[in-house]
Amino acid sequence: MTHAIVGAYEATYERHPPPGRTTAELLREAVVGAVADAGLTMGQIDGLGVSSFTLGPDHVIDLAWRLGLSPRWLMQDPLGGASGINLLQHAVRAVEAGDASAIVLVAGDRFDRASFAAVSDDYNVATRDHVAPLRFGGPNAAFAMLTQRHSALTGLDERDYAQIPVTQRAWAADNPRAVYRTPLTVEEYLAAPVVWDPLRRYDCVPIVAGADALVITAAPGTRSVRVRALEALHNVDNQDGAGISGGHSRLAPTLWERAGLGPSDVDVIGVYDDYPVMVLAQLVELGFAPDGDVARLVHNGIASRRLAVNTSGGQLSAGQAGAAGGMHFLVEAVDQLRGRRHGVPGARTALVSGYGMVLYRYGACANAVVLEAVP
């Protein structure tokens, strides 16, 4: 048996959604869109996987019921920025094993300031007991300190980090789905209010309502995409390190070996960008700065657009729709490989990196996938 990603869809991201656009409605919109994109009917779907922070009290079976599906395969994933690749890892195996023939994976949230605060204060027991009482207002303070550690290690300064949101905003100009598309300059970045030193406004993802979905089948479709390699490694240091180098650096050798490719071979790169520093940390871990020169990676690789990194604008420009952040980069990569998007014509291969789940001081989940277009 084999597998193929044959459908991808992103429900429109919105900063200020109307009242009726609930989490369930966003998920429905993405599921129906992805199934139609795959050229299938809802009746042909026999597997459903979901990731959402705000679907509760419903679970994946409630969603199946409300979507009118009778699945042979169900999965629910709470792993935020790592959930998309985690769901994909299991769905690929499921269709290859014959446990399902057509799986739809969906992730999304209707997030606004209040619901985001509720989720972030009750994220896990450690956060509820030891972080939320500090009233730091979510993970910004922790990632400000992580950025300080990264800066001390690499020598990068604020103008270097600015290149990430500035360049991603330039990519977003070609993405009608991005919530922010107006060009951003380094000077505007530097003039924006400080959130937690050294993080400024444009270092922090805008919270949006939205959803993303993929369809994976056992049989290749026209212009589909397949997984060449997928690796994951979680909680490598029990929160005792700097949070800069961890799971991705250890999974990278196996990932590239199994893919039969190297970092210089991929045409499109999607890296989970909850903060600019994490874009750089993951790229370095995955081998995109083989000489260790991170400043060169920033300026000659990312800012020059020699590397096509976060071509949707990333979450920093497209928006962070809760758990959809883990699926967003997969949808973008699949769209690029199927020639559905501007920016990287003729793209044949893509790398997508997932990261997330701040346990106490930083994220603990790491995964990555190498995708290729199937003509």
Added chain:
Amino acid sequence: MSVHVWECTACRRAAFPRPLCCPVCGGSEFIATAAESGVVEQVTRAPGRPDAAATVRCDGGVRLLARVPADTGPGDRLLLTHNADVLGAAWVPAPS
């Protein structure tokens, strides 16, 4: 004045918060030990706030997130407390 960090009774590894199993030896018994002070590694400030956020490394090696006085700098040694009302110390929340 101190905060409780957790020490594996088998291998003495320190941890915070309290783990279920020790990541080094697999043991599942821990005793609370008092960490009285720690050294500030990073500090960050948000405009309009009278305090600062910090990563504090306590003497047992465990790194803690804490609220610290606004004039705290990296390298400073601060007393550690679970009591939010103690001024001038690093506050590490913990359920009472």
